[in-house]
Amino acid sequence: MISSNQLRFSYSAQKKFSFPDIHCNDKETLLILGQSGKGKTTLLHLLALLLTPESGDVVIAGKSIKNLTPQEITVTRAKNIGIIYQRPHFVSSLSVMDNILLSNYLANQKEDRLKARHLAEQLGFADHLSKKTNQLSQGEQQRVSIARSLMNNPNIILADEPTSNLDDDNCRRVIQLLKKQSAQIGASLVVVTHDQRLKDEFSNQVFL
Amino acid sequence: MNLFKISIANLREKKLNSFLSALLLTLGIGMISLLLLLNKQLDEQFKRNLKGIDMVVGAKGSPLQVILSSIYQIDAPTGNIPLAEVNALRKNPFVKTVIPLSMGDNYQGFRILGTTPKYVEHFNAKLAEGHLYNASMEVTIGSKVARDSRLKIGDQFSGSHGLDSEGEKHEDKKYKVVGIFQPSGTVVDQLIITRLSSVWDIHEHSEGAEAPAVGEVEHTDGQAHTDPEPDEEGKDVTSALIQFRNPMGLMTIPRQINDNTSMQAALPSIEINRLFSLLGVGIETLRTLALIIISIAGVSVFISLYNSLKDRKYEMALMLSMGATRTRLFLMLLIEGLSLAVIGFFVGIIASRIGLWVFSKSAEQDFHYSLGKFALLPEEVYLFFGALAIGVVAAALPSLGIYRLNISRTLAEE
Known part of the structure; x- marks a missing residue:
């Protein structure tokens, strides 16, 4: 479960954002639509605890993040939030398998190879586990980053423009997989995008 | 991970x-x-080869060369000095030991060194097998010589003139191996050691002047001063290693030698320091x-x-x-x-x-x-x-x- 309350953020005196409140229960999905420059990524970073809001609050799995120390914020994020970025990025020196296991390792969780393999099979890249990530296609890379975001059974999955670089087929496939996987682990799925193709896929929508 | x-x-x-x-x-x-x-x-x-040698006397020339050739056996000797002058040094009260050396031949590049048993004593060389050379033309060889040249006890060989293996061979006179030293990590390992008289024998055979094999081994029971090598008129050696009784010798003797004899005195400590500072x-x-x-x-x-x-x-x-x-x-x-x-x-x-x-x-x-x-x-x-x-x-x-x-x-x- 994730919700926000009167979030405000400013990069400078001229560039100020105030965001509508959002709320997404466990097993629910939420689409946040907005054009470029409306602060989509800023909102996602605020929800992902990568940025600290000027005012307002974010509640993650029932707990407010106000008054948390930076260490506690890091731990909360690692444990509860899976993030999928617009362009999938990886540690380029590591294999696909190790990139997925990295989220276990960095969150101080036990490395679950079985789960990684299982996810790879479900997301359709089981043959590529020992390859380097840059040998994969964009669509495959995006699916790997979905697997990576699921490894710690997060409470919330945040996706930043997960489909904007993908063709229609891959777009539909990635969204279906995202919805299916988040439903399987009972997580809230929040997608931030300007991609109009996703409008029909989500019932709950917020416009920036 | x-x-x-x-x-x-x-x-x-x-x-x-x-x-x-x-x-x-x-x-x-x-x-x-x-x-x-x-x-x-x-x-x-x-350092190991230098131990206990306070002074080296040799023919006039480069003192460093005298040291290198006489102690380390790596450079050519400067020339010859009369044995009589060397033996005269024994009379000096500051001198403890005089070890005359005579070289000029080699076998497969290993130097054949004519000297007195004091030399072997000085480097504390122990026999691995056989016995110490006793008569003229008998040799005791260092461990490395034995290993590389495959000479065994009882083998005979003829030395070549000069200090590298290319020299003319003394075919008519053959040395006989009678003993092999244990490895000691000193210069002895790479030497073929024999009596002084062997070296004279080899080089004077043309004149027919066979050096009488004066017994030396019989007399080596420890008197430093009466180290009994033949003190013959006209005999030459290459150089001699000198040990002093006390540091006072160092003050006076080198000067005396350089001023009053045809020899020159070289001090190993000074020359080696000079060498190292050059290398340095x-x-x-x-x-x-x-x-x-x-x-x-x-x-x-x-x-x-x-x-x-x-x-x-x-x-x-x-x-x-x-x-x-x-x-x-x-x-x-x-x-x-x-x-x-x-x-x-x-x-x-x-x-x-x-x-x-x-x-x-x-x-x-x-x-x-x-x-x-x-x-x-x-x-x-x-x-x-x-x-x-x-x-x-x-x-x-x-x-x-x-x-x-x-x-x-x-x-x-x-």
Whole structure:
């Protein structure tokens, strides 16, 4: 479960954002639509605890993040939030398998190879586990980053423009997989995008 | 998965950069380590053979040459001196021992040295088999001679004239091996030792003046002053090793000899110091060069990490967003620098051993000295920590940027 309350953020005196409140229960999905420059990524970073809001609050799995120390914020994020970025990025020196296991390792969780393999099979890249990530296609890379975001059974999955670089087929496939996987682990799925193709896929929508 | 694994994967990802950094470190460390090894072993070799010899007398010429030829058997002798003058030194109250040496022949490049039993006593050479030479033309050979020339007890051989194996052979007179010394790590290992009279016999046969084999072994029961070598008119030796009773000898005798005789006195301690200070310039230059190379290696590690860090900024931000702490990533980068340092150190140490081995091979061929000690030196332990320090500093400086990295901005920028 994730919700926000009167979030405000400013990069400078001229560039100020105030965001509508959002709320997404466990097993629910939420689409946040907005054009470029409306602060989509800023909102996602605020929800992902990568940025600290000027005012307002974010509640993650029932707990407010106000008054948390930076260490506690890091731990909360690692444990509860899976993030999928617009362009999938990886540690380029590591294999696909190790990139997925990295989220276990960095969150101080036990490395679950079985789960990684299982996810790879479900997301359709089981043959590529020992390859380097840059040998994969964009669509495959995006699916790997979905697997990576699921490894710690997060409470919330945040996706930043997960489909904007993908063709229609891959777009539909990635969204279906995202919805299916988040439903399987009972997580809230929040997608931030300007991609109009996703409008029909989500019932709950917020416009920036 | 651990930090070490990620670090190594990162190093492998930038193979050429890592290779260059490690190569430079290897070069620097290898050079310093080789210098340390050579320095120590040359020093040891020189000191061991020098022990107990206070002065060498030989024909006038370069004092360093007298020392090198008489003590270390590596240079040509300066000429001959009359045995009578050498023996006159025994009368001096400051002189404890006089060991006359006579050389000029070799067998397969190993010098044949005519001397008194005092020489063997002085170097404390023990017999491995057989007995000490007794009569003229009998020889006792050093362990290395025995190994390389395959001479056995009872074998006969003829020496060649001169100090390298190319010389004309004395075919008509054959030496006979009667004993083999144990390895002692001194110059004795590489010598064929015989009576003084053998050398005279060989060289005077044309004139038909056979030197009477005056008994010497019978008289060697310890009287230093009456070391009974034939004190014959007209006999020459190459040089003599002198031991003093007390340091007072050092004050007066060399001067006396240089002023009043046809001989010259050379003091090993002074000459060897002179030799080392001459070598020292070269060694100092090489050492400076090695230090410069190591510094460049440090800079190379720094630049390569700095560049790769710029490329990997996003990766770092990503790992931070996935729960990594900045200290953890900093450590990961330190391990990259440290791994290069450790690799450079060990390859460098191995390279220096190979270098020493090659050097030793050629030294053995030219001078019959071996430098075959490959154990780790205590100085190399310091060198190891020095290499680690360079790795740490070179990695830490660019990696401090981790603590300033803005996760959100870095992730949003791409």
